[in-house]
Amino acid sequence: MRNFKKAIADIGVWGCDLKQNTYKTISVLGEFGLALFNAVRNPKRIRYHQCLYYFQQTGYESLPIVVMICLLMGVILGFQAALQLKQFGTDIYVADLVGLSIVKELGPLMVAIISTGRAGSSFAAEIGTMRVNEEIDAMVTMGIEPNRFLFIPRLIAMMGAVPILTIFGNLFGILGGLLIGRFQLGIPTVTYINRSLEVLTPAYLMEGLIKSVIFAILITVIGCLRGVQSGNDAHGVGRATTSSVVTGIFWIVISDAIMTTLFSIGGA
Amino acid sequence: MSVIEVKNLTIGYGNNIILQDLNFEIKQNEITFLMGGSGCGKTTLLKHLIGLYPPMCGEIKIFNQSIVNNNINAKRKLMQSFGVLYQSGALFGSMTLAENINLVLEECSTLNAIQRRERAIEKLSLVDLEEFADYYPSDISGGMKKRAGLARAMALNPKLLFFDEPQAGLDPISSAGLDNLLKNLQRETGATFVIVSHELDSIFAIADTVFMLDKDSKSIIAQGNPHDLKRNPPNKWVNQFMHRDPTRK
């Protein structure tokens, strides 16, 4: 009986916590939204040099890893496809398979996952540390709206950086497929490229880029949210950082599934 | 004249009351210390006074304006009328000392870039840091960070300054130096200083008035001039605290 009562009490406490956390999350998201609204209404007050700084941090500095992973992704995909397609003598379809899966799906997804690990986690850690150091309190008492500094420049930088990284990722992914096509299957380079250009319509490219913008927004919002919600000590910042990556990847996959479904219904 | 008026203030976290039904006034042009044992709620009280947390109930007025019940813009204006020195300095790590001060001026004043730089150097020289204007906070010591934080808090020439444990973590000489600095700044500017601290040496050296908070009764148990309180302690706790002697009756 005692255990039963305790279980009920635990469920109650859990419910209250859930309600409070949801409430806090919604209020932080509301603040982000408000900051965005103010930024759009008053674009002169955006701190552009900070945007550039984050653009360099999240875009330029991620380029090598993105290029390498996407190139290998293309090679792996091409290799697996070649094994199967060779049996039917339809070697040239390697270009279709690699091109389409990279551009529509894997390019944006890999870049998003890399960005969650590099950018999202650093956002959470930076903002969390600023909280511990009372820097955010200091902003508030200076009459400065913190999200104008913390959220908006990061959002703008990421919305620029992630799609650009995705374009690079796509190019190198296709190059990976090309290498397999050329050296494993002996398809002439020009033939492979022509085939790729044939199947990769602008609509598919757009689909991938739209996804990457949505991912950029998700990564930034989750990274900043976890930073703002982080505990007041090193332990709290560590947890916030981990959580930003886990939550980030979770929502990226969920939103990818939704978008892929919507695009396929939309007939793309 | 009082700069801060507190009426029936109750503060805490969640359902946990830390201090209850406080009523006090902080006088203009004085150095006031909020003191008390560890964990009695000094920092908590300070964060409520500067409007970072909403109180459970009661009213706080600064310069006759409420920081509790006021719209967000009025509150922001009111916050800009005072400066705060946080315990660790709370300098923005991505900016140099001069840029830290520049940011405040950029956001809250109409000065142009050259005037802002001049003002930043002027404030840094008040705390003897003008040579470090272009250093990043990570490249200076803890005591220097505090002084830089003080320079930033004074950027807009506020008439009211709050300090959270300014002497904590400083060696005796730096600590005494900081006390002198605070005293001189206060005399020169005629500003009101509210300092959270339990450093007895500093309290006796520079405090005009002290408020002593107590954890058990969750209220203020003594107030007045620290030397008077030491001579005529109103109760045992004050006696022990002021003499650094837990055996006193």
Ligand SMILES: Nc1ncnc2c1ncn2[C@@H]1O[C@H](COP(=O)(O)OP(=O)(O)OP(=O)(O)O)[C@@H](O)[C@H]1O
């Ligand atoms: N963020 C918080 N959430 C919940 N309780 C808190 C929080 N911060 C402080 N407390 C509690 O409030 C009480 C007062 O804490 P506070 O930091 O104000 O003490 P203090 O007087 O500044 O102590 P010290 O001299 O050690 O700095 C403590 O019992 C502490 O456990």
Ligand SMILES: [Mg+2]
């Ligand atoms: Mg404290």
